[in-house]
Amino acid sequence: MKFLTDPVVARLQAEMRTPDLSGTRYRTVKFLGQGGMGVVWLAEDRVLERSVALKVLSAESSSAALAARLMQEAIVLARLEHPGIVPVHDAGTLPDGRTFYCMKHVEGQTLDRHIERLPLRQRLQLFQRVAEPLAFAHSRGIIHRDLKPRNIMVGPFGEVLIMDWGLAKVMSAGDPSPAAGQVSGQAPTRDASGAPSVEALASEKSPTAHGAVLGTPGFMSPEQERGDISMIDQRTDVFALGAILQSMLEEQPGSPPARALRAICGKAMSAEIAARYASVEKMSADVGRYLDGMPVSAYRENLVERTVRLVSRNRVAVVLILAYLFMRLLFILFSRH
Amino acid sequence: MPFHQQGDAFPLTRHSVVEAVQGGDPDGRRRALDAIAIAYWRPVYKYVRLRWQLEPADAEDFTQDFFSRLLEKDFLASYDPGKGKLRTFLRTCIDRLFINQTRDAHRQKRGSGAIHVSLDFQEAEHELSASALSVPPEDYFEKEWVRTLFALAVERLRAHCQTAGKTRQFLLFERYDLGDAEARPSYAALAEEFRIAVTDVTNYLAFARREFRRAVLVQLHEMTGSKEEFQREAQALLGVEPK
Numbered sequence: 001m002k003f004l005t006d007p008v009v010a011r012l013q014a015e016m017r018t019p020d021l022s023g024t025r026y027r028t029v030k031f032l033g034q035g036g037m038g039v040v041w042l043a044e045d046r047v048l049e050r051s052v053a054l055k056v057l058s059a060e061s062s063s064a065a066l067a068a069r070l071m072q073e074a075i076v077l078a079r080l081e082h083p084g085i086v087p088v089h090d091a092g093t094l095p096d097g098r099t100f101y102c103m104k105h106v107e108g109q110t111l112d113r114h115i116e117r118l119p120l121r122q123r124l125q126l127f128q129r130v131a132e133p134l135a136f137a138h139s140r141g142i143i144h145r146d147l148k149p150r151n152i153m154v155g156p157f158g159e160v161l162i163m164d165w166g167l168a169k170v171m172s173a174g175d176p177s178p179a180a181g182q183v184s185g186q187a188p189t190r191d192a193s194g195a196p197s198v199e200a201l202a203s204e205k206s207p208t209a210h211g212a213v214l215g216t217p218g219f220m221s222p223e224q225e226r227g228d229i230s231m232i233d234q235r236t237d238v239f240a241l242g243a244i245l246q247s248m249l250e251e252q253p254g255s256p257p258a259r260a261l262r263a264i265c266g267k268a269m270s271a272e273i274a275a276r277y278a279s280v281e282k283m284s285a286d287v288g289r290y291l292d293g294m295p296v297s298a299y300r301e302n303l304v305e306r307t308v309r310l311v312s313r314n315r316v317a318v319v320l321i322l323a324y325l326f327m328r329l330l331f332i333l334f335s336r337h
Numbered sequence: 338m339p340f341h342q343q344g345d346a347f348p349l350t351r352h353s354v355v356e357a358v359q360g361g362d363p364d365g366r367r368r369a370l371d372a373i374a375i376a377y378w379r380p381v382y383k384y385v386r387l388r389w390q391l392e393p394a395d396a397e398d399f400t401q402d403f404f405s406r407l408l409e410k411d412f413l414a415s416y417d418p419g420k421g422k423l424r425t426f427l428r429t430c431i432d433r434l435f436i437n438q439t440r441d442a443h444r445q446k447r448g449s450g451a452i453h454v455s456l457d458f459q460e461a462e463h464e465l466s467a468s469a470l471s472v473p474p475e476d477y478f479e480k481e482w483v484r485t486l487f488a489l490a491v492e493r494l495r496a497h498c499q500t501a502g503k504t505r506q507f508l509l510f511e512r513y514d515l516g517d518a519e520a521r522p523s524y525a526a527l528a529e530e531f532r533i534a535v536t537d538v539t540n541y542l543a544f545a546r547r548e549f550r551r552a553v554l555v556q557l558h559e560m561t562g563s564k565e566e567f568q569r570e571a572q573a574l575l576g577v578e579p580k
Contacts, residue, residue: 001460001488001489001491001492002488002491002492002515003460003464003488004484004487004488004491004515005517006480006484007517007518008514008515008516009483009484009487011514011518012487012514012515012549013483013487013574015514015546015549016549016550016553016574020543020546020547020550022539022540022543022547023543095543095547096547096550
């Protein structure tokens, strides 16, 4: 038996981890990161001469369920054509048998890093941009289920992209949620490549068994923590968005967040599903109302707070009125003397 | 020596070696024990040399003794895959056996014919002297385990390539992937040496690496105690972030 030196063993290990791209149009450039079920490599598409990201199932993951989940992620992404969702270019099986998909290589920072120096107003505006692609996905009956700052990328031009749809749930017509109907009305089909469509995936036995706990602690809703798959709908993502907004406010230096903003987070993160915002749009609209100096639906303000808000919202008018009253007062005083 | 590994089917076997040892089929049991001895004797020998500071001759006797007892005493009958890795269990057995033997002060030397694989202790001793011994014996055991896994996979690949008429592919793999990094030839140099096109070098190496990947997984299956352990080890060894 040949004795293998330490450097040779290390080289072989690295070789084993690298996806086999022989005979494909791709060439690995460097390792980017590892997710729950796959590794992401920066690769070069030799045909189109551009950088892409390859998400490849881990070498040892011979599990058909994991391969199906990765493929489902690719199909979900392919169906969600939105500027805020990373586009998929290709999917299939590599020569070494591993399932993969190819997507746009996103350069930028994760949300938590990006907001470090942003003032509150810009943070809230950024939050609203996060909500847009999510609302779009919900309109297509797809729940992300693993939203967190590290799964949100902000590009060099301020574009927001929601990443890692590996835990996404495709709502079927039978799901008890407002979004369920969005994907109904079409028979389960297979697309041109023979891969199951989103609708077909929704109707097939889900790779997520009831009782399976999927998500990230801190951003996971109570129904996810319980593994109660049947209760998951877009309000599960609303919960995660509430946790994201809360983290964006907590990382804000200086004064503590306003009560209205805290109330928005509280409502979104309510343990009772029915008490949360019914949709991402409604939550985003509440944040928008706060930005516009309007009352938010999540918080009933008292007279003082309302006055302060009205004053700060109509600062110019208030200053003009006060100036007018002051001038008027001066005029009266001078008239008497 | 009935060296069962090369003759076995290349694809993954359905049952782990532990299941085979614990099973009722005597032939399957014997083959499984041979497989364990082939995979583990080097780590065991080197471990007792380092951990218990045994002289080479004593370490040889102990290693022979350990695998003989593994065969005779049904050590593996008490192994529960749910409680830990097979190699951790074996290492615990080694320590216990050594402590018992020392306490009883009558180490029984057993005949080397009790197990059916040849153990080249001289080679193991040479490897030991060539290794960096700065790590604790337990970590060294782990490291040796990985080294043995890959070395046995290389032997599997060699046998597979010979059977499949792909000797050139193996030779290329051996020259490029198993050689010293400093003396690593370029693809062009390999193409010239083997009198083939550079694209053939790429393809042949891709074939060999693909088959090597499979050989490692087959070998890993033989060196782990359960499907769960196999999957965990594969994840830890092959699926995590490369450095």
